[in-house]
Amino acid sequence: MKITNARVIVCSPGRNFVTLKIETDEGLTGVGDATLNGRELAVASYLSDHVLPCLIGRDAHQIEDIWQFLYRGAYWRRGPVTMTAIAAVDTALWDIKAKAAGLPLYQLLGGKCRTGVMVYGHANGRDIDETVDEVLRYRDMGYQAIRAQSGVPGLQSVYGVGRGRMFYEPADASLPSEHDWSTEKYLDHTPRLFEKVRDAVGWDVHLLHDVHHRLTPIEAARLGKSLEPYRLFWIEDPTPAENQEAFRLIREHTVTPLAVGEIFSSVWDCKDLIQNQLIDYIRATVVHAGGISHLRRIADLAALYQVRTGCHGATDLSPVCMGAALHFDISVSNFGVQEYMRHTEETDAVFPHAYSFQDGMMVPGDVPGHGVDIDEDLARKYPYSRAYLPVNRLAHDGTLWNW
Secondary structure: OOOEEEEEEEEOOOOOOEEEEEEOOOOOEEHHHHHHOOOOHHHHHHHHHHHHHHHHOOOOOHHHHHHHHHHHHOOOOOOHHHHHHHHHHHHHHHHHHHHHHHHHHHHHOOOOOOOEEEEEEEEEEEEEHHHHHHHHHHHHHHOEEEEEEEOOOOOEEEEEOOOOOOOOOOOOOOOEEEEOOOOOHHHHHHHHHHHHHHHHHHOOOEEEEEEOOOOHHHHHHHHHHHHHHHHOOOEOOOOOOOOHHHHHHHHHHOOOEEOOOOOOOOOHHOOOOOHHHOOOOEEOOOOOOHHHHHHHHHHHHHHHOOOEEEEOOOOOOOOHHHHHHHHHHHHHEEEEEEEEEOOOHEEEEEEEOEEEEEEEEOOOOOOOOOOEEEOOHHHOOOOOOOOOOOOOEEEEOEEOOOO
């Protein structure tokens, strides 16, 4: 089965998405997500100008060989742009292979390891009381796991606190907006948040929290220790992970589980974290970590050390990635949890999908392939609109900080 055509589709039904569609001489097509938040056009160009000409005429069934060709053959390896482009090709080819077999993708990945995929939703509020109300609302919708984020007194804007309910889009301006940050205020406030949340929701719901790379290792250790009484499922991205050894300091001081990896692009970004058992959950994604083929390698390495998966699933991943992720999640032995931020109605219309949510769980559906497509006619009604993620500056002196 030969690849006869491939094209990149950029659209913005509420936020920007980049989608790759591959066609074959047997009439089968496959789609892959190629979205890289704030750098969408870099991936679109990488695909259109450098990758797609190399695909025409290749056997669509040779997924592993094509993956190696795009990874090893580029000479300049890894990085978010390259690995997102490779992921788009890989995901589209798995979609085609499963359609050719007449099977849902998870069957080609070994079949189901569970009946459904536990997902966590995002409860946030401008203050603690509002966050508590949102946590209870998510519990009433059936969620078994809930991420809680709250505004911090004295800070004008805090990551994770959206402008509305259910939908949160942090890429909020055509040029980066600048937010203020105070570690001291945050560290004093967050234990109070989870004391109130746990009192309200009880102990039968998993609670999660995203630090978003904003603390030093010793500050993260302090946070983890202060949150131990509230039995969090995890704290996410407690400190930047360029220096993987930094997590050792956190580990020495707290038993609060640690999750990291949504910005990782390959197994090399998390190898030491996993092998040295410095984390509990690896959050690498289908779209940013080289596709299903490479994410399976990361999961296999993690399984050797009892590290579980917890894939990133924010709205800057299109429904194409969510569909592929759910097939991965339901088939991988060391699955932990899947992030699930709901897309807008406009996005769902552009990307018709087979996956569904019920009682805190998601299922990928049983149609052949990964179950997600793109309505190209509708997509054309939503042209690209430049949008950037914010940046942070320390409140007391304006130093640029991690957003």
